[in-house]
Amino acid sequence: MKIIFPVVGAENISVAYLSSTLKQAGHKVMVAFDRSLFDDQQYFSVPMLNRFLNEKNKVVREIIGQKPDILAISCFADNYQWCLDLVRRVKKSHQCVTVWGGIHPTSCPEEVIQNDEVDYMITGEGEMPFLELLEALGLSSGVEMIPNIWMKRNGKVIRNNPRPLMAPEDFPAVDKTIYEKFIPLKEYYLTVTSKGCICQCSYCSQNFLKNWEAGYGLGAFLRERPVSAVLEELKSMKNRYAIRYVDIKNNVLSGSKQWLEEFLSRYPQEVGLPFRIMGHPLLFQQDLAEKLKKAGCHHIQMGIESFNPQVRKNVLLRNETNQQIIRALDNIEKAGINFSADIMVGLPGESEEDLVAALKALSKYRRLIRASVFWLQYLPNVSITRMALAKGYINDENEKIINKGLQNNYLSTGSPMEPQRMRIIKTYHILFRLLPITPKPVMDFLLDKKIYPIFRYMPFQVAVIIFIDVLVSIVRKDYYAKWIMGWYMKQISRHVFRRVESISD
Numbered sequence: 001m002k003i004i005f006p007v008v009g010a011e012n013i014s015v016a017y018l019s020s021t022l023k024q025a026g027h028k029v030m031v032a033f034d035r036s037l038f039d040d041q042q043y044f045s046v047p048m049l050n051r052f053l054n055e056k057n058k059v060v061r062e063i064i065g066q067k068p069d070i071l072a073i074s075c076f077a078d079n080y081q082w083c084l085d086l087v088r089r090v091k092k093s094h095q096c097v098t099v100w101g102g103i104h105p106t107s108c109p110e111e112v113i114q115n116d117e118v119d120y121m122i123t124g125e126g127e128m129p130f131l132e133l134l135e136a137l138g139l140s141s142g143v144e145m146i147p148n149i150w151m152k153r154n155g156k157v158i159r160n161n162p163r164p165l166m167a168p169e170d171f172p173a174v175d176k177t178i179y180e181k182f183i184p185l186k187e188y189y190l191t192v193t194s195k196g197c198i199c200q201c202s203y204c205s206q207n208f209l210k211n212w213e214a215g216y217g218l219g220a221f222l223r224e225r226p227v228s229a230v231l232e233e234l235k236s237m238k239n240r241y242a243i244r245y246v247d248i249k250n251n252v253l254s255g256s257k258q259w260l261e262e263f264l265s266r267y268p269q270e271v272g273l274p275f276r277i278m279g280h281p282l283l284f285q286q287d288l289a290e291k292l293k294k295a296g297c298h299h300i301q302m303g304i305e306s307f308n309p310q311v312r313k314n315v316l317l318r319n320e321t322n323q324q325i326i327r328a329l330d331n332i333e334k335a336g337i338n339f340s341a342d343i344m345v346g347l348p349g350e351s352e353e354d355l356v357a358a359l360k361a362l363s364k365y366r367r368l369i370r371a372s373v374f375w376l377q378y379l380p381n382v383s384i385t386r387m388a389l390a391k392g393y394i395n396d397e398n399e400k401i402i403n404k405g406l407q408n409n410y411l412s413t414g415s416p417m418e419p420q421r422m423r424i425i426k427t428y429h430i431l432f433r434l435l436p437i438t439p440k441p442v443m444d445f446l447l448d449k450k451i452y453p454i455f456r457y458m459p460f461q462v463a464v465i466i467f468i469d470v471l472v473s474i475v476r477k478d479y480y481a482k483w484i485m486g487w488y489m490k491q492i493s494r495h496v497f498r499r500v501e502s503i504s505d
Contacts, residue, residue: 001069001134004503006032006059008082009040011183011190013174013249014074014102014126020175021127027134030066031178031504034059035491036082045412046462053495055502060086062503064094070134075102075112076205077379080405087117099133101126103205105150106212107380108403113150113157121150124162124213125195127172165219168194169226174233176241178504188483189243193230193263196222198255199280201305202317202383203344203376206251222255227262234271245298245479246275253277260288264295274298276480279339281320284328289335299480300332300339301372307361308354311347317383326361333367338476340370343432345425346414347376348393355428356447363440369476371432375414375425378402426465427455433468436476 003022005015019029039050063071063086071090073083087098101122105112113121120143122129129148136143143151147163176185197206210221237243254260267275276299277292284302292300304325305316312318332339341362345355362368378385378394380403388394394402398416401407407415413422431452435443446452458464473481494500 001138002028002030002066003070003072003134004030004032004063004066004068005072005074005178006034006063006083006086007074008034008079009036011179012074013190013192016174016176016178017172018072018074018127018130019178020172021131022134023175024172025131025134029175029178030068031182032059032063033179033182033502033504034082034086035182035495035500037488037491037495045409046466053492055495055500056086058500059502060089063090066503067094068096071096071098072130073098073100073102075100075104077104077377077402077405078409080104080112084115084117091117097137099130101130103209104380104405107205107208107382109150109159111380111403113152119151122148123150124148124218125165127166128163162213162216162218165195165213165223168223169229171195171223171225171229176237181501181504184487185237185241186243187245188480189234189237189241189246190249191230191233191246192249194222194224194250194254196220197251198222199252200317200383201303202315202387203379204251205379205382207317207382207384208380224254224256224259227259227266230263231266231270234273238271238273244273245483246271246273247480248275248277251278252280252283260291264291267295272296274479276301278303279328281325281328284331285324286331289331289337293335293337297337299369299478300337301342302328302332302339303342304358305342305344306347306350306354307358308350311349311354315348315384315387316344322361329362329365333365336367338367338369338478339365340372340478341368342372342374344374344376345428346417346421348388348391352424352428355425359428359431359435359443359447362435363438363443369436369478370472370481371435373429373432374410375408375412377407377410377414423456423461426461427452429465430455430458430461430468433465433472436472 007015015031022029034056037050037053038046071087073087075083098117098119099122100112100118100120105121106123109121109123112118120133129146132146133143133149136146143149144153144158147160149160151158174191179185196210200207200210213221234246254263274296277297278301280303305318306312307322309322343358362371378388385402389399469481470485472478473485
């Protein structure tokens, strides 16, 4: 069968694993890529520019021209409405079977299955259910009995329970060929080495997924690929694409000391490329930062979220202390690794004093090259959303909006809030963005003398934030941010000169 996966904004690595599984079974797999510049659900959101650079009509036309048997949707909250619209437009001209999977159908199955655009839906882990579904569709029998599959029959919804989770040694290889036309893999190679997470933070989709999988007794939540398999992938891709930078996009690099020791000892000799990871403060209480530096770690994205201990513990379900956060950052600074600090804003119980405290705590670090601001976005059926409903911060109507994917994402302005509070928080957004290029005495002066509220009345706050972002990325030599911006400029040029490609080979 011919299967097309529409992808928006950036590489969806889940699709690369699904593609590998399906191709091995003899199916043809393609990606329809909508760059959705300036509305990419990943980095920039500037609606006016997006209207000028919009490519979705072209993507829809090219999908229709390919006449796929299956239109496969890997869906999360932020791209849910985009997916519905695209499928609706394709189906007006080409009748194909649609198969929906991903975290949004899993966390909001009743919302998703009701749509006319949804023929089949996969909850949970998708590789084997998708393969079995295609086989059953080819035989025109047995579809109703496949675990993980939901469908509609004669006005009724059939809901099949999920199967046990795959063992990590059975994880499929990754198929990067589907992105060769769209992503400069040489400059930036994205990978993951595990499924699941060591944490259960209240705001993350992993919070829902861990509880969901445990409710069905599907198996161990955190499953890590063998180190040898990870290194073999990276060596193979280094030979194929001459890659020069690796981004390991696990929520946390690893939950196993044994895995870390083996990976960090073998990586420099077998791969030897600079790499970027995501980290948790509790992992950096001893000598991990030094080991990462020796292995070639170039950047750590550190999830701090809040410097208010009560908010962090009771709202975010994070148990580390401020002292442990500072110790982790001190160890990273001492090891000589650049890092970015993730800070959440718009949290219940958060005050301006908490944001000032965060600015002061971070301002001393010379290795801080980015203070990343993430606005609170209530995701479907995670702990913080259930807490907010119970305490009246949001109501049933708000939950419907959340489940329909109609709120702004965490890189924009997140879940709805009062305009005045939003303007105040944007002031701190500007300060956090300025932090890596502002000497500590200057930042302290702005904060202590309370000069910073002038930013509150600054026009075009979003434009100012983007300008500062570009400036900081250049001054602090932030490889990832500079790559994103360079990629954007190339894509804008392609659009202007009508050299945009939307369908993979």
